Amino acid sequence: MYQQLITKAVKAIFNDSALTDCTPIGAGFYGKVYAVKLSKPPYSAAIKIFFRRGDNEKEALWYLALRRSGIPLPEIYGMYDEGEHGVLAMSLLKACSATDTSGLTCRELDKLGDEIAETAVKLHLLKGSGYGDITDVSCLEGGKEDSWTEYYRIKAKKAMDNISRAVSRGLLDRRHENIYYRALDAIDIAIDTPSYPALIHGDLNTDNIMIDKKMSRVVAVIDPISSMWGDYEYELFQLDCASGKAYGLLDKYAQSRPLSDKYDLKSAIYSAFAEGNHYCNINKACDDNLSTFIARLDFALNNYGL
Numbered sequence: 546m547y548q549q550l551i552t553k554a555v556k557a558i559f560n561d562s563a564l565t566d567c568t569p570i571g572a573g574f575y576g577k578v579y580a581v582k583l584s585k586p587p588y589s590a591a592i593k594i595f596f597r598r599g600d601n602e603k604e605a606l607w608y609l610a611l612r613r614s615g616i617p618l619p620e621i622y623g624m625y626d627e628g629e630h631g632v633l634a635m636s637l638l639k640a641c642s643a644t645d646t647s648g649l650t651c652r653e654l655d656k657l658g659d660e661i662a663e664t665a666v667k668l669h670l671l672k673g674s675g676y677g678d679i680t681d682v683s684c685l686e687g688g689k690e691d692s693w694t695e696y697y698r699i700k701a702k703k704a705m706d707n708i709s710r711a712v713s714r715g716l717l718d719r720r721h722e723n724i725y726y727r728a729l730d731a732i733d734i735a736i737d738t739p740s741y742p743a744l745i746h747g748d749l750n751t752d753n754i755m756i757d758k759k760m761s762r763v764v765a766v767i768d769p770i771s772s773m774w775g776d777y778e779y780e781l782f783q784l785d786c787a788s789g790k791a792y793g794l795l796d797k798y799a800q801s802r803p804l805s806d807k808y809d810l811k812s813a814i815y816s817a818f819a820e821g822n823h824y825c826n827i828n829k830a831c832d833d834n835l836s837t838f839i840a841r842l843d844f845a846l847n848n849y850g851l
């Protein structure tokens with residue numbers, strides 16, 4: 546529990562407000578989230594504590610970029626830093642994660658699925674002036690790179706280096722590494738220049754979509770990670786993760802925006818590199834989840850004779 550840190554953060558962000566209640570509501574690899582009650586307006590907030598200083602500023606920046614798309618997001622109240630930790634305070638949503646589908650009827654799943662898919666489409670319709678990472682406010686309207694394929698090739702190469710290091714630490718095996726090397730060689734064939742740089746959330750699965758079950762509506766999208774300007778198909782595999790299949794998210798998205806011809810190959814590459822890189826970053830050994838992404842990649846490469 547980070548009672549002292551939260552008390553100080555609340556005081557600094559909310560005009561000397563006292564902390565009257567604090568309950569943990571979420572925990573991930575990079576941070577922990579608490580619901581707090583305050584003695585002064587707005588009387589409640591969600592406090593996200595990051596284990597790495599600076600990660601709060603990055604998330605706040607990605608929220609700023611996402612806000613321009615008009616999708617629903619939590620309000621950001623402020624930030625606080627102390628030692629290794631960064632704190633981000635935002636509005637406390639009266640909602641639950643869309644991954645929790647318990648009690649939803651088929652009709653409600655369908656309606657929510659339509660809304661979630663529409664939200665993803667709306668996000669991806671925002672056009673940037675260039676491709677690449679969102680590293681500071683100068684990237685809020687577009688990245689600094691002219692070519693997606695060039696940018697992605699470098700990104701995948703960095704992930705490959707990370708994956709090879711994980712292989713030498715025994716987290717993945719050589720068979721996996723060889724499949725990744727084949728994918729790296731296939732990038733020029735598989736990945737085309739998209740029609741425009743689209744805004745990418747970075748972790749757009751149902752865990753990070755907050756819903757109101759009673760009203761069957763999307764309340765907000767949360768937890769952007771490494772948001773960037775890129776190919777909108779980059780993160781569509783996320784719509785099939787967590788509870789995405791139960792809502793039929795990928796099909797619903799594709800009804801609004803048909804998928805490209807080589808979507809299966811492209812998405813197999815994007816997803817295996819993104820997931821593999823994430824596992825390496827958090828020092829996690831290959832499990833069934835990552836094995837499935839790598840097996841899909843192998844299958845797609847074989848299908849295209851690559």
Ligand SMILES: Nc1ncnc2c1ncn2[C@@H]1O[C@H](COP(=O)(O)OP(=O)(O)OP(=O)(O)O)[C@@H](O)[C@H]1O
Nearest residue numbers: 570571572573574575576578591619636637638768
């Ligand atoms: N503003 C908010 N209002 C209500 N609940 C929230 C809010 N922000 C986060 N939560 C809850 O906390 C959970 C974790 O939050 P979040 O997704 O931001 O972090 P995480 O996935 O644990 O972090 P990370 O992946 O960055 O380590 C969410 O799934 C949600 O249930």
Ligand SMILES: [Mg+2]
Nearest residue numbers: 573752753768
């Ligand atoms: Mg999350």
